Amino acid sequence: MLITDDFLPIPVPESLSATYLVPMAGLPRVSPKTAVRALEGRLAEPVHGLATQMLDSPLMTVDTRSIDEFPQLPPDLLAAFGATEAQLGRLAAASHLVVVQAEYRPGWPPAHEWAARAVAAAVAESVDGDVVDVFGLQFLDPAAALRSLPDAEGRVRLVDWVLVPYSSDAEGLWFTTKGLRRFGLLELQTQGVPDHLTRAWGAVMTGAARRLLRDWTDGLAGEEVPAFVQLPVLATVTGHDIAVAYGNPEQHGATAPVLLRLELDPATDPEADSFLSLRPPPGHPGPPGKYFAAACATLFSGIQPDVRYARPGDAMSKAIATARAGLDDIRARFLAGTLPPESQLVVKYGLPGDEGPEFVWAGVTSWEVPERLVGASASDANTDPTVRIGSPVVVEAADVVDWALLDGTGVIEGGWTQAVLDAGEPPTA
Template sequence: MIITDDFLPLPVPESLTATYLVPVSTPPDVTPTQALAALGDRVTELVHDLSRQMLESPLMTVDLRPVDEFPELPPDLLTAFGATEEQLGRLATATNLIVVQASYRPGWPPAHEWAARAVGAAMAEAVGGDLVDVFGLQFLDPATALRSLPDPEGRVRLVDWVLVPYSTAEGGLWFTTKGLRRFGLLELQAQEVPTHLTRGWGAVMTGVARRLLRTWTDGLSGIEVPAFVQLPVVTTVTDHDIAVAYGYPRQQDAAGPAALRLELDPATDPEADSFLTLLPPIGHPGSVSRYFAGVCTTLFGAPRSDVRYDRSDDAMARAVATARAGLPAIRERFVGGSLAGDLQLLVKYALATAEGPEYVWAGVDSWQRPEQILCTSACDAVADPTVRIGAAVTVATAEVVDWALLDRGSVVEGGWTQAVLDAGQRG
């Protein structure tokens, strides 16, 4: 390995482990193999074969353990990553845990994660329980977990595996990723992010994660696992990286690239995480905040408000009424599987704020109960800091004010309220 100022050598762990839990009070009456087989064509042949092979090998274990034999999961962090009171209550009253663990070498595919999530989701569905991703400290609806697994072409949405939480810090917002360590890579962080860039910078972080993860796994593609993988000190991110990370069809780069410098920030506490910090390239004359704002402008164009508040005019009322009238039919099409493979269903729902409802878009993952929709947030809410891009959210159907079908990132059906808002802006 040649060490230069242009590349950052990162050590490669010998193996990686995924852990998923299913809280239960009575032992399951099915085996993991039976539960996996019951999934049928809801997962691809690739996932079936990979999971079955790992189940039959020492690389995966599925054990039933008393709750007190497993380290306690912190309720505050589970809540921060979307856990509901009902889910926390079921975890608190469970007497046992089905513990699914799988280990594998770093590289692509991440067999340990795909197989452990598939088997864990199958067991959770078989017992009618919850699935807990220990790495992400996140409750996953079994149907949502299954939808996050690779499609027939082996593709996944990175936002189903890597979250981008943020918090207030001196000088702006502090963004991190949570999920890159699943693949052996260090997590990213960015500090001094302007507060008005919450949505845009979350997408930037996700796009950078996708670009670096590809470089990382390309470096691990050989037969032997290397001791180090070299990442470029200056990396670029484009709208293509962001689109692919969010599961939109591949497209030619229409904007960018934007450059960001990587700097290793090693932890001084052995129990803490080290980070790869995102910074402006060396020689940039302005502040970090100003450079980050410029990155968002390069990728997304001139900034505009992410918040949509209520408009009580007749056009908006008609748009909401039209959207709500179509909810039963679009649910039937979604649940019945009649939507084409490239179509994505989103719903727009209301969050209460002091200034009126804030409208938030979310991608639909599961809609088994007519009154409740399990989604992945498509944006960061201003009113609720737990609603962030890529976070799991539960939406009451009664709160939905619009829905839209997207094909290659463009609305092909629905989106009535958005059309009213856009028309108002043009006027």
């Protein structure tokens, strides 16, 4: 294997395993094979055939155990990863667990995960129960588990297999992935992410996971499993990577790629996980958070950070009026916490300049009084040297000309002025 400064050798495990549980009160009603046969016609190939074949092979085991024989699942962690009170209640009332385990070589397809999840979903459906993904510590209802499996064209949404939890520390937010080890790859992490990029950076991490997973599985495509796979030290992430990871390839825009430097952070504790860290590329000046903010501005380019015009034309005037008419409502939804999940509210406002106002975007962090909001700038302003990416800004509501809700795929609501610009109707001077 050739080792260069351009690639990072990542060790490949000899085999991978998947474990799923089906809690139930009493014993199973049907055999696993019968449960899987009931999915015929509903589960795309090759997954249905794969599950059937692995059930007949030593690569998969399905055991029914008394729940007392299995280590207790932590309800607090299950709740943190989305378990409902009803699901936790069914787990507490269960007397038995059906344990589905599968093993397979690293590479694509991940037969151990697809087959084990399919069998567990079939068994859970037969008793109107739940699936517990032990790796992700997640409850899945059978329908959601089946939807996460490949469609007729072999496509999956990576967000159904990889989570992106985060926590806060003195340097900002610490993001990690949880799910890449299913495929043999080390988990990713990013440290020092600005607080206002919570949702946006989660989407970037998911897109980066998609890109690196593709490189990883390409390196495992041969007949023999290699000892190492070389990943590029400078990884690229695009809006297309993010859109595909979320299952919306048709929504991606032609965004410029963003460079991220990959570093191996081996664990010092043998019981802990090693990580692949995502950092700014070499030579980037300033704190990492500034680069991460600029990366988000590039990837979510449906909202342009720096727009100028002198006198708005009719289309732009209507767009501004529409946006301003909805300010009270969007503020109320922001304060009530009823915005769509994984979305971020941003506003566009004007800064005075010699050539007319400069309009920039900022992510809203608080909006206690109607007349004024606090946010974090999404760009560097040309007219005001104090307005820099990630810097805190106080915006008068009277200066706001537009607002938008963003998620991992771009604008999901609002953005009227940007729509006018994207439609090729620039305001008249």
